[in-house]
Amino acid sequence: MPSIHDLTTPALLLDPDALQRNIDCMSEALPGERLRPHVKAHKSTTIARRQYEAGHRRFCCATLREMEGMAMAGLGDDLLLANETLDARRLAALDARITVAVDSPATIAAAAKGGVREVLIDVNVGLPRCGCAPEEAGKLADRARRESLEVRGVMGYEGHVVGVAERDQRSDGCAKSMQLLVAAHADVGGEIISAGSSGTYDCNRWATEIQAGSYVLMDTAYAKLGLPFVQAFVVLATVVSVSDRYAVADCGLKALGMDHGNPAIEDAKVLFCSDEHVTFVPEDRPARVGDRIRVVPAHVDPTVAYHDRFHLVRGEEVLDDWMVDLRGW
Amino acid sequence: MPSIHDLTTPALLLDPDALQRNIDCMSEALPGERLRPHVKAHKSTTIARRQYEAGHRRFCCATLREMEGMAMAGLGDDLLLANETLDARRLAALDARITVAVDSPATIAAAAKGGVREVLIDVNVGLPRCGCAPEEAGKLADRARRESLEVRGVMGYEGHVVGVAERDQRSDGCAKSMQLLVAAHADVGGEIISAGSSGTYDCNRWATEIQAGSYVLMDTAYAKLGLPFVQAFVVLATVVSVSDRYAVADCGLKALGMDHGNPAIEDAKVLFCSDEHVTFVPEDRPARVGDRIRVVPAHVDPTVAYHDRFHLVRGEEVLDDWMVDLRGW
Structure with a gap:
């Protein structure tokens, strides 16, 4: 698998x-x-x-x-x-x-x-x-x-x-x-x-x-409303660079809807996004280059529209791919 | 043509x-x-x-x-x-x-x-x-x-x-x-x-x-720097709804990079964007349903990444289509 x-x-x-x-x-x-x-x-x-x-x-x-x-x-x-x-x-x-x-x-x-x-x-x-x-x-x-x-x-x-x-x-x-x-x-x-x-x-x-x-x-904006629904999707990213003050992962403006603001990362403070990167400060343990992290978008709709498929994942296993087949106009 | x-x-x-x-x-x-x-x-x-x-x-x-x-x-x-x-x-x-x-x-x-x-x-x-x-x-x-x-x-x-x-x-x-x-x-x-x-x-x-x-x-953000380059692309949209206070065209968050803010429309004030719409106030002449308008994005990169092709246009003639063939990762 x-x-x-x-x-x-x-x-x-x-x-x-x-x-x-x-x-x-x-x-x-x-x-x-x-x-x-x-x-x-x-x-x-x-x-x-x-x-x-x-x-x-x-x-x-x-x-x-x-x-x-x-x-x-x-x-x-x-x-x-x-x-x-x-x-x-x-x-x-x-x-x-x-x-x-x-x-x-x-x-x-x-x-x-x-x-x-x-x-x-x-x-x-x-x-x-x-x-x-x-x-x-x-x-x-x-x-x-x-x-x-x-x-x-x-x-x-x-x-x-x-x-x-x-x-x-x-x-x-x-x-x-x-x-x-x-x-x-x-x-x-x-x-x-x-x-x-x-x-x-x-x-x-x-x-x-x-x-x-x-x-x-779901997304972080709807999560603030206290609805009974749970976060069912995230953007997986790879940490590609680490300094003594922050870390950088490969998930940026072209992988996230940004109109509701920055995404969230668990146990981390997000500083900003650029085209292909999110810069964040890990607050729990230090990040290492190669780590895979989960980025939670602020707005689900324009995030999904950037991607061509969902990877169905349970734990770390990829079970299937589902196409985002209704993109475009 | x-x-x-x-x-x-x-x-x-x-x-x-x-x-x-x-x-x-x-x-x-x-x-x-x-x-x-x-x-x-x-x-x-x-x-x-x-x-x-x-x-x-x-x-x-x-x-x-x-x-x-x-x-x-x-x-x-x-x-x-x-x-x-x-x-x-x-x-x-x-x-x-x-x-x-x-x-x-x-x-x-x-x-x-x-x-x-x-x-x-x-x-x-x-x-x-x-x-x-x-x-x-x-x-x-x-x-x-x-x-x-x-x-x-x-x-x-x-x-x-x-x-x-x-x-x-x-x-x-x-x-x-x-x-x-x-x-x-x-x-x-x-x-x-x-x-x-x-x-x-x-x-x-x-x-x-x-x-x-x-x-x-180019885009509206770079246009503010006084560079010698001219706006070479826009997003074409259709006015789909008009009220006595504003008009609405079919170009929204899924067709525009929004991290630099709202797009611009000539002779109009842009109020806000939602998933598939931009709401704006025409300042020159009233908009009519069916009008085609040109929307200038604030940030070129994440805008282009939403689209699969450029339509080459001179005046109102469509000369050719060029694919945006480097999307995805």
Whole structure:
């Protein structure tokens, strides 16, 4: 059996037991269609299949490439592009049930012209990003129906509150956002109110389905929220240089999403990252050149997007490789 | 001829005229072997070949994958891995002249055992990253020679000063670092003093060769230094949503290196990026859904590493695709 010492670094390591624990924990809280797993965090149809086997048949994607890959992998029972697109033709060709978020006459026209048949009205519930004004949602739904699109309901992402550290504040913010979404839903109709994330999965009581993705793998940002999910992946790195004040490992800006800040290393203080390096101060025992260390990213999604595979690892044994097969656009 | 309006976004656009202008400008300042172009910024053997054709036959890489790709592309006249590695065996197998940076007994042993024949002693000149203490350089060179390695000289990267905005201060910092490197070189011997970057290419008078890479493409961070190089690449994005206060385009954290901060958009104020989106306030004319906009990254290297190709574009015409073929490790 190959060992982690045989791997080229930097390398994504995936703990299959932690992964399954996270999937099971979420499935217990939100069984079946109560969860619409978001694939954008892991970008892997192999991980999506584990979620499917746990009872979740509806999935959520952020890109056309993710939609295509999920359909090709046979995971297309009910795929939602939780994002606006002008290029809906790529979706209509897929052997899958396709729903697209729309928030404007232009995206409605693109969906209709591209051959997509079902949409959700994307409503802005506070995050300054996509989504129509709540009071416009009903009119957009009417317009979509006039263009012969089936309107399945509404979507609205409370992304501005999902990272709030204090649970009560996070829950209050979620409630305010969902009041807007529920009101819009009354104007729109349909069966679906789609919202939420790993940060609000247990306090969003208004959504009919929660779009959570990061819970499967986790990162240091989500770890601060006191969620019941465990860190299931790390970036393995090799110490390549040691001085009397710090050590340097081969895991840098091109192997880590950096928008949430520096990664973490157990028993060490991270000083900074450069293109191919992380400089850190070991706080327990001295580092030696050749040591393999585990680097925990601050933000899972843009980290995974830099890598082409997960190495499944138990202890130091490499059990399998799972491709990150939904990268690109 | 395909147009940029046919491209899937986000997409890297490369301006071949700006690229050639940057290559020519640098070649005039640092002809032939005075420049050892660093491929880590562009990760493209096609761009490296343009640099080769401009007279630079020696190249510099940050990863084993870059070394392998350059050798396979026939650009292996003189390849320097300007980084430490424990996995030198991968290099010895290449059909190329290979030199590796070493800064410890362990990396010297790895080079010798792996079959690499030539090294530079990597000296720490102030950046808290790789490199031995300057006073250790001579002893390491002796050790390398005892292991039958040819010591070609020294390397030392003044990375802590290359981004200093004020040119005199940048130049002073460079001078201080290079005093350390020149002193170490006196202890080490060999013909090469390798150092520098796009930020110090014109004030580093001590290095025999400058390791510059970013100048070919440029970014907003380097643009602040008043260098004579022009922005040669951007990320093309599509506006997918517009509100009365801002607009949203499909170019986010997974299409941009974010460690230097937000990207720039002409005539607009960038508010923030999320995984697949940039939210911005247009300041000139209103944005419309479907508009194609050009996003200028703050940091070239980790941006390019997210993409698999450059689209060569003149005006709105797409002339060719050049692969980013040196990604991964």
